[in-house]
Each structure stands twice: as structure tokens, then as C-alpha cells.
Amino acid sequence: MRRTKKFASLLLALIMVFSLGITAFAEENTHTYEIYQIFTGDYSDGILSNVKWGKNGTGIPGDAVDSSILEKLEAVAGSASDTAQLAVINKYAKLSTAPYTSGTATSYENLPNGYYLVKDQDGTQNTENGFYTLYVVKVVNGTLEFEPKGDVPExxxxxxxxxxxxxxxxxxxxxxxxxxxxxxxxxxxxxxxxxxxxxxxxxxxxxxxxxxxxxxxxxxxxxxxxxxxxxxxxxxxxxxxxxxxxxxxxxxxxxxxxxxxxxxxxxxxxxxxxxxxxxxxxxxxxxxxxxxxxxxxxxxxxxxxxxxxxxxxxxxxxxxxxxxxxxxxxxTTELTILKKNDEGKVLPGAEFTLTGDSVNIVLVTAEKFTVDDKGEYWKLKDGTYTTTAPTIGGETDNSEDYANTATKYSKTVEITAKGTGKDETSVVGVVDEGGHVTFTGLGVGTYTITETKTPAGYNTIAPITFTLTFDAGTKAFASNNTAVAVGADNKLDTTIVNEKGATLPETGGMGTTIFYVIGSVLVLGAAVLLIVKRRMRAERQ
CATH class of the missing domain: 2.60.40.740 (Immunoglobulin-like)
Structure with missing residues (x-):
């Protein structure tokens, strides 16, 4: 009886140890539990007497538990950690056998009185955020209730x-x-x-x-x-x-x-x-x-x-x-410039310099179009290129928009890295034959577009300055200058139009010289006429 009481005290102590500090996991339970019956016995007021081996104990089911085993369990009851206590208890649980019962619930009724161990089913927690609960041991009086102990790092x-x-x-x-x-x-x-x-x-x-x-x-x-x-x-x-x-x-x-x-x-x-x-x-x-x-x-x-x-x-x-x-x-984002004249035709060859406080390494992109019978592009009269084939004849005829309806082109893209990545302040790009130049890899900052080479016969534009900002919440870039707008694709676009130079009055040219010659002839003729008239008047007198 002395051993029985000691074992009862031991089991009650273990109940307290394994109930303290238990962490319940989230409401959505993804665990499958296996319940193993280590011991059976008679339960009364928290005391388990007549202790015998259960279905999953290491002894023969129904045989009395040896007093030496009870002494070892009693000795570990005051251990500081649950792990140390379980290391001893596990020696008397035969977990290789089929569990007494299993399920996803944390409460089981109508179990024989005894001492039970609860564990996660092997292989069920090898998932995202998965964890196995520390084994739970409980003295049971018909009903087994437990809160799994476990947690995951982040x-x-x-x-x-x-x-x-x-x-x-x-x-x-x-x-x-x-x-x-x-x-x-x-x-x-x-x-x-x-x-x-x-x-x-x-x-x-x-x-x-x-x-x-x-x-x-x-x-x-x-x-x-x-x-x-x-x-x-x-x-x-x-x-x-x-x-x-x-x-x-x-x-x-x-x-x-x-x-x-x-x-x-x-x-x-x-x-x-x-x-x-x-x-x-x-x-x-x-x-x-x-x-x-x-x-x-x-x-x-x-x-x-x-x-x-x-x-x-x-x-x-x-x-x-x-x-x-x-x-x-x-x-990161990019800026594409489309260069046209005042008649809407593209102007290749113009050179632009992009200056800013966030210019490190900028990729300058230029497109090149080459005549190719297998190409996928056609050239329009305004100098741009399209992948839409011309329609000849009928109500949808659009052949007048094309430079040549029989000539196809293929496109190649040349990307050049400009800048050293070390406090670079400006990069230069040349407008391609399609009228575009793209500066890629821009972050927030204030930028200025300057036309540093203008096609012959056209006026140079005034510099365009804009400030680029970014909203982390919407993940969107924005510009404070409507001339340089951010499109639906979160990229910057601007169209720059060059106007032809006006014909202004000049001095020192042939036109003025001709007037001088004609004027001189007229003056000389008037002088001759005056002399002739004087002579004629003198002869009459």
C-alpha cells in the first residue's frame, strides 16, 4: 500500500508538472493524436491503486507493475524539466505498438482508468509551421482532456x-x-x-x-x-x-x-x-x-x-x-522619350541627357529596324513601326498610313549600361530610328531632361524637370510634372515635339545688293537726263 500511495502521489505530481506552462495552439487544429495506455488501475480521489501494465506498456498487459519501476518514476517527479521526466517515463511506454486510440480531438471519454501518454502521430507535422507537441502524460478517470504543448519560431x-x-x-x-x-x-x-x-x-x-x-x-x-x-x-x-x-x-x-x-x-x-x-x-x-x-x-x-x-x-x-x-x-522604373516633329513624324538622331540625384547605372535602350522578309513590323508614314499588317482594299483599307505596304522589318533592341554606379549625375541617350530612347533603372529623385543634340532645322527644347516619388502602400511611382507622366504600367513616358526654325530677315545678302545696283543705275540715269535737258535749253537760247 505504501508503494501504491507513493505512485499515486507521483502521478498527481506529474499531472501538475505537465499542466503548467502549456501553450495551446491555434483554433484550427492540424494535429492527429495517438493515445497510449501505459498503466491501468483503480482510481479514487486522484489516487491510482492496484497499478498494472496497460496495452502500450513495456510489461505484460494485466501484470502488476514492479515496485522498482515505481521508485524510478518517483525519483524523477521533482525534475526541473518536462523533458527529463519524459526521458524516464518513455522507457515504460511501448510506442511501437498500435495506440489505444487516436483522433484529432483533445478530449476522450469512456477510457479505462489508468495512466496515458499522448503524442502526435509520426510524420503528420512535416508541414509549413508544423510542430510536434511534447508528450503529455495524464492520470485518467474515464475522461482524458489535454492541451497540447508546443510552439513554432518565426x-x-x-x-x-x-x-x-x-x-x-x-x-x-x-x-x-x-x-x-x-x-x-x-x-x-x-x-x-x-x-x-x-x-x-x-x-x-x-x-x-x-x-x-x-x-x-x-x-x-x-x-x-x-x-x-x-x-x-x-x-x-x-x-x-x-x-x-x-x-x-x-x-x-x-x-x-x-x-x-x-x-x-x-x-x-x-x-x-x-x-x-x-x-x-x-x-x-x-x-x-x-x-x-x-x-x-x-x-x-x-x-x-x-x-x-x-x-x-x-x-x-x-x-x-x-x-x-x-x-x-x-x-525601380524607367523613362521613355518619344521624339516627334510638329507634323507628328518621328525624329531619330536627337540626343538627350538625363541628369538627376538618383542616376547611378542607367540602361539606355534603342531599337533598330532592318528590312526582313520574315519580319513582323511595318513602317508607318510618321516614321514609327507597327506589328499590325496593312489592309489593302475594301472598307477597312488603311494602306495610306503605311510608308510601304510590301516591306517588312525585324526589330533588334540594343541595351547599353551607362554610368559607373558611383555618384553618377547624368547619362546620355540617342533617339533610335523609331523615335524612342529609354532610360531604365530610375528610383525616386529630381531629374532634368536636356536636349543636347537637336536635328538640323529644328529648335532645341527647353529643359524639362520633374520629381519622381514612390508610394510604398500602393507600390506606385508618381511624377509632379504632367509633361512626364506615369502610366498604368508604372513607367514614365513623355513625348517631346521639335518645331522647325522660322525664316527670318537677313542683311548682307544678294537681294540687298541687287537693290543697291538698281538704285545706282536709276540715280545715274537721272543725272544724265538732267545734263541733256540743260544742254537742250542752252541751245534754244
Missing amino acids: AEKKIVEGANKVDVNEASIGDTVNYEITGTLPTNFDDYNTYYYVFTDTLSKGLTYKNDVKVTVGGVDVTKYFYVNAADYSATDGTTIKVGIQDIKALNLLAGVTVTKDSKIVVTYSATLNENAVIAGEGNPNDVKLTYSNDPNNSGTGATTSPGENPDEPSTDHPTGETPKDQVVTY
């Missing part, structure tokens, strides 16, 4: 702009974008013996990683203890960076470093917006996910030595979960 990514941390920003090609990733730890971090922790960060092809990762825990630089993969950081199809550690709990063995459930793991690095950047549209995303240990019941034995420097890529045989991806996006 990974949050931000773009750092001065004192602000944002999800969306803008940049010019050549600009540096600074990133910060903040990772948390689960509230039941102490239930794990080891804890696998790896960030996977993916940059789109428009971002070039600058190989400057830094990792801190509680403000302490621990970068050298983390693995950072040596990937091809100039990859044109994007870059993946892995930053992680085999067992983050091992950092506690380092002097001056403390890792607890409240710790924040902060990763910072930077990237440059490059020539492969997506212009407007969906922008240039950068996302991160965190892979983490998610089964405190299967987490190894724990580290006995501090982690080494510059470790190999971490791996684990223990179950892991993944957080949802957290994404930030950087946007």
Missing part, C-alpha cells in the same frame, strides 16, 4: 532604410539595398536537447548579394559560428543564401552568449540592384524561410562542447518544420 524580413524598416521600397540600378532578418525561438525551447536553426534566403536575379552576412544573438556577434554557403552570388537566375547552425543551444557554451526562448537571432546583409532588375511590374522580391527543429521528443542528446568556427553545412536526422516565406520587394 522569421521576419525587412528592408532597412535609415531608421525605418519596411516591406517595400524603391531603388535605382546600382543602389545598395540593406536587409535584416529577425528569427525567434519557440516558447518551449527548453524542452529541446538540441535545436536545428537554418535560414534560407532567396534573392531574385535583379539583386546581387554583397557577401557581407552578419549574425548576432542578443547583440553579440556570432557570425563565425554560423554556416554561410559559398554559392555563386552573381547567378543570373537568382541567388540562394543559407545561414544556419546545427545546434543553436550549443551557443550557450560560449562565454558571453546566452540563448533562451526570448532570444532574437538577427541576420543582416546587403545587395545591389543590378542590370537584370525587373522594371516596375512585380518588382524584385527577396524572401526568407526558417527551417527549425519541431519535435522536442526527438531532438538528440545535447551539446557538451561549444560550436566550432566556420562550420560545415548543418544537417539533422531529427524532425524539422519550416516557417512560411516572408517577402520584401524593391521596385
Whole structure:
């Protein structure tokens, strides 16, 4: 009877231990639980007597439990951690057998009195934000009710702009974008013996990683203890960076470093917006996910030595979960100039200089059209090109709009990077034969368009200045000058018209000389006539 009372006290103590600090998960339950019957017995006022092996115990079902086992369980009842107590209790649970019952509920009725262990079904939590609950043990008097204990870490990514941390920003090609990733730890971090922790960060092809990762825990630089993969950081199809550690709990063995459930793991690095950047549209995303240990019941034995420097890529045989991806996006835009004369015809050959405080590396785009029987373009009389084939004859005849209805053209696009990316203030572009020049990779700032070469016979336009702004909420660019408008595609467009020079009066030309000659002849003729008349008058007298 003495052993029975002790065991009853033990079980009641365990009830208290495993009920304290339990974290209930979200209302939507994605767990399937397995209930294992370790012991059976007679229940009265919280006391389990006549203790026998249950269906899932390591002894023969129905046989009495040996007193030595009760002593071992009694000895562990005062252990500081749930994990330490479960390490002993698990020795007497045969989890390889079929569970007594299973389901998704957290309450079960009409169970035989006894001592039960509850666990997640293996393989059911290898999902996004998945986690296995710490085993729950309960003394049952017909009804089993429990609250699963478990939690998941989070990974949050931000773009750092001065004192602000944002999800969306803008940049010019050549600009540096600074990133910060903040990772948390689960509230039941102490239930794990080891804890696998790896960030996977993916940059789109428009971002070039600058190989400057830094990792801190509680403000302490621990970068050298983390693995950072040596990937091809100039990859044109994007870059993946892995930053992680085999067992983050091992950092506690380092002097001056403390890792607890409240710790924040902060990763910072930077990237440059490059020539492969997506212009407007969906922008240039950068996302991160965190892979983490998610089964405190299967987490190894724990580290006995501090982690080494510059470790190999971490791996684990223990179950892991993944957080949802957290994404930030950087946007950039472009300016297209269409050059025409006052009759609406394009004027190729004009040269424009774009000056501004956000001009680093700008891509200048020009189109070239070549006669090609297999081409997809036709030339219009105004000098522009179209992919719409001419219609000859009938009510829809539009042949008069075309320079030649029988000649097709193919188009090639030439993109030239202008600027060094180091405090550049201006770039120059030449209008192509289609009348366009495009400056690509512009961020916010004030810009001036100056015509630095004007087609012969036309007047040079006055400089056009505009200020480009960006609304992170709507992800839209805006211009303060209606002459340089932002279209529905989030890109800038402007049409610049050159007028022909006027014919002005001139001096010193042949026309004036002729008047001088005629005038002289008339004066001379008048003088001769005057002399003749005087002689005739004299003879009469």
C-alpha cells in the first residue's frame, strides 16, 4: 500500500508538472493524436491503486507493475524539466505498438482508468509551421482532456532604410539595398536537447548579394559560428543564401552568449540592384524561410562542447518544420522619350541627357529596324513601326498610313549600361530610328531632361524637370510634372515635339545688293537726263 500511495502521489505530481506552462495552439487544429495506455488501475480521489501494465506498456498487459519501476518514476517527479521526466517515463511506454486510440480531438471519454501518454502521430507535422507537441502524460478517470504543448519560431524580413524598416521600397540600378532578418525561438525551447536553426534566403536575379552576412544573438556577434554557403552570388537566375547552425543551444557554451526562448537571432546583409532588375511590374522580391527543429521528443542528446568556427553545412536526422516565406520587394522604373516633329513624324538622331540625384547605372535602350522578309513590323508614314499588317482594299483599307505596304522589318533592341554606379549625375541617350530612347533603372529623385543634340532645322527644347516619388502602400511611382507622366504600367513616358526654325530677315545678302545696283543705275540715269535737258535749253537760247 505504501508503494501504491507513493505512485499515486507521483502521478498527481506529474499531472501538475505537465499542466503548467502549456501553450495551446491555434483554433484550427492540424494535429492527429495517438493515445497510449501505459498503466491501468483503480482510481479514487486522484489516487491510482492496484497499478498494472496497460496495452502500450513495456510489461505484460494485466501484470502488476514492479515496485522498482515505481521508485524510478518517483525519483524523477521533482525534475526541473518536462523533458527529463519524459526521458524516464518513455522507457515504460511501448510506442511501437498500435495506440489505444487516436483522433484529432483533445478530449476522450469512456477510457479505462489508468495512466496515458499522448503524442502526435509520426510524420503528420512535416508541414509549413508544423510542430510536434511534447508528450503529455495524464492520470485518467474515464475522461482524458489535454492541451497540447508546443510552439513554432518565426522569421521576419525587412528592408532597412535609415531608421525605418519596411516591406517595400524603391531603388535605382546600382543602389545598395540593406536587409535584416529577425528569427525567434519557440516558447518551449527548453524542452529541446538540441535545436536545428537554418535560414534560407532567396534573392531574385535583379539583386546581387554583397557577401557581407552578419549574425548576432542578443547583440553579440556570432557570425563565425554560423554556416554561410559559398554559392555563386552573381547567378543570373537568382541567388540562394543559407545561414544556419546545427545546434543553436550549443551557443550557450560560449562565454558571453546566452540563448533562451526570448532570444532574437538577427541576420543582416546587403545587395545591389543590378542590370537584370525587373522594371516596375512585380518588382524584385527577396524572401526568407526558417527551417527549425519541431519535435522536442526527438531532438538528440545535447551539446557538451561549444560550436566550432566556420562550420560545415548543418544537417539533422531529427524532425524539422519550416516557417512560411516572408517577402520584401524593391521596385525601380524607367523613362521613355518619344521624339516627334510638329507634323507628328518621328525624329531619330536627337540626343538627350538625363541628369538627376538618383542616376547611378542607367540602361539606355534603342531599337533598330532592318528590312526582313520574315519580319513582323511595318513602317508607318510618321516614321514609327507597327506589328499590325496593312489592309489593302475594301472598307477597312488603311494602306495610306503605311510608308510601304510590301516591306517588312525585324526589330533588334540594343541595351547599353551607362554610368559607373558611383555618384553618377547624368547619362546620355540617342533617339533610335523609331523615335524612342529609354532610360531604365530610375528610383525616386529630381531629374532634368536636356536636349543636347537637336536635328538640323529644328529648335532645341527647353529643359524639362520633374520629381519622381514612390508610394510604398500602393507600390506606385508618381511624377509632379504632367509633361512626364506615369502610366498604368508604372513607367514614365513623355513625348517631346521639335518645331522647325522660322525664316527670318537677313542683311548682307544678294537681294540687298541687287537693290543697291538698281538704285545706282536709276540715280545715274537721272543725272544724265538732267545734263541733256540743260544742254537742250542752252541751245534754244
